[in-house]
Amino acid sequence: MFSDRIGKIQKARLYALEPERFTVSGEAVIVRGDHGDYILTRQDGEWVCTCGYYRRHHWCAHTLAYEWYAGLRPGIL
Ligand SMILES: [Zn+2]
Numbered sequence: 001m002f003s004d005r006i007g008k009i010q011k012a013r014l015y016a017l018e019p020e021r022f023t024v025s026g027e028a029v030i031v032r033g034d035h036g037d038y039i040l041t042r043q044d045g046e047w048v049c050t051c052g053y054y055r056r057h058h059w060c061a062h063t064l065a066y067e068w069y070a071g072l073r074p075g076i077l
Contacts, residue, residue, distance in 0.1 A: 008053065008061040015065035022069055031062040038062045 015021050015031070023030040029040040031049075038051045040063060047063040054060040067073035 009064065012061040012064035012068065015061060016068035019069065022066060029066055031066060033062060040066055 015033075021032045023032075027042060029047075031038045031040060033051070038049050040047045040049050042048070047066060048054065049060050049062045051060050051062060054063065064073070068075070
């Protein structure tokens with residue numbers, strides 16, 4: 001749903017500005033979300049998240065937030 005997608009992008013933008021949400025652990029990144037922790041891992045050059053939204057849409061607020069936070073994706077600042 002379109003508004004759902006916009007909501008995720010807005011959430012990602014807020015998360016990206018809060019460094020305390022991200023913990024790098026070896027090859028993985030732990031993202032502290034409002035509803036729990038999610039784990040990002042690298043697969044075939046893409047960040048993959050453990051949340052349900054990612055499984056359905058192949059992106060999510062957590063992967064987007066980390067890419068912005070880590071400077072891997074232009075467009076936020
Ligand atoms: Zn996620």
